[in-house]
Amino acid sequence: MASPEMEVMICTLLGVFVSVGLLAFAWGVLGWVWFKPKKLEKCLKQQGLKGNPYRILSGDMKELAKMMTDALSKPMTLSDNIAPRVIPYYVNLAEKYGKNCYVWMGPMPMVFLRDPELIKEVLNKYDLFHKPKNNPLGRKLVRGIVSYEKEQWAKHRRIINPAFYSEKLKLMQPAFLLSCSEMLSKWEGIVDGKGSSSCEVDVWPDLQGLTCDVISRTAFGSSYEEGKRIFELLKEQATHFMEAVRQVYIPGWRFVPTKRNRRMSAIENEVRSSIQVIIEKRMKAMQAGETNKHDLLGVLLESNLQEIRQQGNKEFGMSIEQIIDECMLFYFAGQETTSAMLVWTMILLSRFQDWQARAREEVLQVFGDKKPDFEGLNNLKVVTTILYESLRLYPPAGGLARRTIEETKLGEMILPPGVMLSLPIFLMHLDTDIWGEDAKEFNPERFSEGIMKATNGKQAFFPFGGGPRICIGQNFALIEAKMAMAMILQRFSFELSPSYAHAPFSRVTTQPQYGAPLIMHKL
Numbered sequence: 001m002a003s004p005e006m007e008v009m010i011c012t013l014l015g016v017f018v019s020v021g022l023l024a025f026a027w028g029v030l031g032w033v034w035f036k037p038k039k040l041e042k043c044l045k046q047q048g049l050k051g052n053p054y055r056i057l058s059g060d061m062k063e064l065a066k067m068m069t070d071a072l073s074k075p076m077t078l079s080d081n082i083a084p085r086v087i088p089y090y091v092n093l094a095e096k097y098g099k100n101c102y103v104w105m106g107p108m109p110m111v112f113l114r115d116p117e118l119i120k121e122v123l124n125k126y127d128l129f130h131k132p133k134n135n136p137l138g139r140k141l142v143r144g145i146v147s148y149e150k151e152q153w154a155k156h157r158r159i160i161n162p163a164f165y166s167e168k169l170k171l172m173q174p175a176f177l178l179s180c181s182e183m184l185s186k187w188e189g190i191v192d193g194k195g196s197s198s199c200e201v202d203v204w205p206d207l208q209g210l211t212c213d214v215i216s217r218t219a220f221g222s223s224y225e226e227g228k229r230i231f232e233l234l235k236e237q238a239t240h241f242m243e244a245v246r247q248v249y250i251p252g253w254r255f256v257p258t259k260r261n262r263r264m265s266a267i268e269n270e271v272r273s274s275i276q277v278i279i280e281k282r283m284k285a286m287q288a289g290e291t292n293k294h295d296l297l298g299v300l301l302e303s304n305l306q307e308i309r310q311q312g313n314k315e316f317g318m319s320i321e322q323i324i325d326e327c328m329l330f331y332f333a334g335q336e337t338t339s340a341m342l343v344w345t346m347i348l349l350s351r352f353q354d355w356q357a358r359a360r361e362e363v364l365q366v367f368g369d370k371k372p373d374f375e376g377l378n379n380l381k382v383v384t385t386i387l388y389e390s391l392r393l394y395p396p397a398g399g400l401a402r403r404t405i406e407e408t409k410l411g412e413m414i415l416p417p418g419v420m421l422s423l424p425i426f427l428m429h430l431d432t433d434i435w436g437e438d439a440k441e442f443n444p445e446r447f448s449e450g451i452m453k454a455t456n457g458k459q460a461f462f463p464f465g466g467g468p469r470i471c472i473g474q475n476f477a478l479i480e481a482k483m484a485m486a487m488i489l490q491r492f493s494f495e496l497s498p499s500y501a502h503a504p505f506s507r508v509t510t511q512p513q514y515g516a517p518l519i520m521h522k523l
Contacts, residue, residue, distance in 0.1 A: 032107060033056055033057045033107050034056060034107075036107070036418070037054045037059075037104075037107045037108070037109070038054060039416075040109050040416065040418065040419060041053075041054050041109065043415075043416050044102055044109060044111065044419075047412075047413045047414065047415075048100060048412075048413075049100050049101060049102050049111060049413075050097035050098065050100065050101050050102075051093070051097060051101050051102040051103060051104065051109065052093075052103075052104065054104055054107075054109075055104070056107075057106060057107060058106065059103075059104025059105060059106045059107060059108070059109075060089065060093075060103050060104040060105070061104070061105065061106055061246070061247065063089060064089040064103070064246065065246045065247070067088040067089045067092065068088060068089065068246065070088075071084070071085045071086075071088045072085075072503075072505055072513065074503075075501040075502050075503040075513075075514065076502055076503065076504075077502070078351070078502045079440070079502070080348075080393045080394075080440060080441060080442055081430065081440040082393070082394065082426075082504040082510075083426045083427065083430060085503070085504060085505070086398055086426065086504055086505060086506050086510060087398050087399075087424075087426055087427075087506075089103070090103065090112070090422075090424060090426075090427070091427075093112075094112065094114075094427060099112070099114035099115075100112075100114075103422075105420065108418075108420055109419060109420065110401070110419075110420035110421070110422050111415070111419060111420065111421050111422065112422050112424055112427070113421055113422065113423055113424075114424070114427060114428065114431070115411065116428070116434070116455075116458035116459040116460050117411070117458075117459070118410055118411050119423050119428070119459045119460075119462070119466075120458075120459035120466070120467075121410065121411075122402055122410070122421060122423060123400075123423070123459065123462070123465065123466040123467030123469070124466075124467040124468070126149075126153075126467060126468055126469050127150065128404070128405070128406075128408055129402040129403070129404065129405075129408070129421065130149050130402065130403055130405050131146070131147060131149065131401070131402065131403075132401045132402065132403045132420060133403070140237060140241070140264045140265065140267070140268040141234070141237050141238060141241050141332065141508075142328060142329050142332050142333065143325040143328065143329065144156070144322075144325040144326040144328065144329035145157060145160060145326065145329065145472065146329060146333075153469070155307075155316070155318075156318065156322070156326070157472065158307070159300070159303050159304050159307050159317070159318060160300060160303070160326065160472060161303075161472070162299055162302075162303045163296045163299040163300050163303065164472055164473060164475060164476055166475070168294075168299055169374075169475060169476060169479055170374045171294045172217075172218040172294065172295070173373070173374050173483075175214060175217035175218045175295075176214060176218075176479070176480055176483045176484075177371055177372075177483070177487075178217070179210055179213040179214045179217060180210065180483060180484050180487045180488075181371075181487070182213070183206050183207075183209065183210045183213075184487060184488065184491055184492075186206065187201055187203075187206070187492065187520055188491070188522060190520075191520060191522050192522075197521060197522045198519055198520060198521040198522065199519070199520065200497045200499065200517050200518070200519055200520075201517070201518060201520045202515040202516060202517045202518075203343065203346055203494075203516050203517075203518055203520075204339075204343050204511075204512055204515045204516040205515070207339045207342045207343050207346075207484075207516075208335070208339045210339070210342075210484065211334070211335045211336075211338045211339040211342070211480070212227065212228070212231045212335050212339075214334075214335075214338075214480055215227075215330060215331060215334035215335050217295070218295055218296055218334075218476075219295055219296040219297055219327070219330045219331070219334065220278055220282075220295060220296075220297050220327075221294075221295045221297070221298075222278070227331070229270075229274065230271055230274050230275070230331055231331065231335060233267045233270060233271050234267075234271065234328075234331060234332050236263075236267060237264060237267045237268070237271075238332075238336075238507055238508045239507060240260055240263065240264050240267075241264075241508070242506070242507050242508060243260070244260070271328060272324050272328070275324050275327045275328060275331075276320070276324055278297070278327070279297070279301075279320065279323055279324065279327065282297055282298065282301060283301065286301060286302075296330055297327065300323065300326065301323070304317045304318050304323070305317070330473075333471075333473060334473060334476070334477075336396065336508060336509045337396045337471075337473075337477050337509060338477045338480050338481055340394070340396045340509040340510055340511055341387065341390060341391060341394075341396065341477065341481050342481055342484055342485070343511070343512060343516050344390050344393070344394035344504075344510070344512075345386060345387060345390040345481070345485060346488070346494065346516065346518065347496070347500075347512070347516055347518075348386070348389075348390055348393075348394075348442055349386070349494070350494050350495045350496045350518055351442075351496060352442055353495070355382075355386060355442075355444060356489070356493065356494075358382050359382050359383050359386055359485070359489055360489040360490075360493070362380060362381070362382045362383060363380065363383065363485075363486045363489045363490060364490065366379050366380060366486075367486060367490070369490060371487070372482075372483050372486040372487060374479075377479060377482045377483060377486070380482055380486065381448075382444070383482055383485055383486065384447070384478075384482070385444035385445070385446075385447040385448055386444045386485075387478065387481055387482070387485070388444070388447040388451065388454075388461075389442060389443065389444040389446070389447060391461075391463040392429045392435075392461060392463070393429065393430075393440075393442060394504065394510050395425045395426065395429060395463040395510065396463060396509040396510055397425060397463075397508075397509065397510075398424070398425055398426045398506055398510070399422050399423055399424040399425045399426065399427075400422075400423040400425065400462075400465060401420060401421065401422055401423070402420070402421045402423065403418070403419065403420050403421065404416065404417050404418065404419045404421070405417055423462070425462060425463065428460050428461075428462070429460070429461065429463075431460065434455065434456070434458060434460045435454075435460070464477075490523070491522065491523055492520050492521060492522060492523060493520075493521045493523060494518045494519060494520050494521065495518065495519050495521075496517075496518060496519070497517040497518055497519050499517045500516065500517050500518070501513075501514045
């Protein structure tokens with residue numbers, strides 16, 4: 001047995017170790033919530049940047065959340081200047097401090113970049129400016145290629161690229177046509193059921209259903225009904241995530257068994273299990289000699305096997321877990337972005353009947369009453385300008401975020417490591433210095449000679465991102481949108497319903513808060 005003196009010594013040592021540990025932890029927390037933010041604040045002010053004084057832990061988050069809640073409490077007047085409703089705090093900050101400003105996202109400052117040259121530099125130098133370290137709850141919604149950096153990103157991009165080649169997208173045309181035809185038949189049935197040639201239809205749920213169906217068929221060879229549960233879960237997950245990011249993230253909080261954390265984990269597990277079943281079925285079919293290279297999953301698995309064969313080591317390919325991540329990204333991004341683009345395009349054409357007539361005239365000139373084909377879509381110049389203008393005024397994402405990983409020179413600024421950068425798509429797309437005095441108005445004519453002419457060659461239009469990391473699925477989304485709009489214009493004219501309430505809001509993508517009720521007229 002230890003002597004009393006020895007026991008006292010052991011207890012004393014344990015007490016010292018515990019005290020030192022607690023002091024080190026407290027010092028680390030103090031550094032995170034005070035010393036580091038104040039050091040960054042001083043550095044940013046020396047660069048000529050302006051922002052609110054740092055407030056411990058919360059930063060600007062309380063005011064941001066309050067202004068967002070107030071903005072979403074009622075619809076806005078019918079206008080295409082939607083930034084004050086979708087990102088009210090950022091608009092307020094820019095008006096208060098000018099273009100060179102920053103916002104406190106908790107203890108982390110985020111600098112707004114409003115210079116097209118600086119935005120271009122950030123997007124092109126992806127090795128210096130990384131994606132932000134995700135709020136861990138965001139990983140329960142999407143992972144995959146959008147979350148990788150350097151060699152891992154390059155490998156995944158190389159493996160996934162073949163799935164989005166033009167010849168592969170062309171093979172998916174039957175799936176696009178079938179999904180669009182089913183939606184239009186449903187609308188015709190609704191109109192016929194009313195006993196007249198027109199009636200009100202909330203097109204938003206059906207456009208979501210359309211893009212769900214398209215991504216299910218083109219990604220996995222299944223229909224929307226088979227993938228419906230996955231989409232419903234991802235939609236719920238997006239709502240939980242948006243609620244979470246409007247609060248200060250405390251490291252380790254995701255492990256606390258709150259109701260939301262438990263629900264988000266349950267959704268993630270169910271979605272991953274469902275997708276894993278789809279992948280395993282396909283891999284067994286491939287091993288049995290059955291092939292389906294006409295959908296994204298088939299192309300992805302084939303490309304992955306080819307990478308492994310070329311490198312001679314399965315470590316060079318993607319694991320099953322990583323393939324599941326990419327499939328979750330297909331499911332979510334492939335549906336959300338295109339449905340948002342389509343609904344705002346229909347709302348805009350409902351308001352601007354002259355452009356709707358011009359678009360329909362072009363579609364009928366190119367296709368007549370025949371089903372659109374892949375080659376003909378390239379001849380839809382007017383429709384393309386309308387889609388671009390819709391993406392300019394109602395971009396799916398309000399902005400892109402990057403972070404510095406080391407001390408970095410950007411223009412005249414020297415930014416320390418750990419600074420967040422915001423590339424505010426909304427604010428850039430509405431900048432009168434770039435787009436002219438009608439920047440906040442719908443005018444597809446500005447894109448009549450292409451994007452480069454419309455922007456004077458500046459990095460001022462980037463609804464799909466830009467640089468080497470530009471969205472891999474942008475051509476997929478634009479082809480799907482052109483085909484859907486062409487088929488809608490062939491069979492319907494449409495206008496806003498008196499019950500329509502203009503209320504854009506952000507739930508990962510820019511969506512109509514109260515739906516999109518339109519009066520649909522059969523042609």
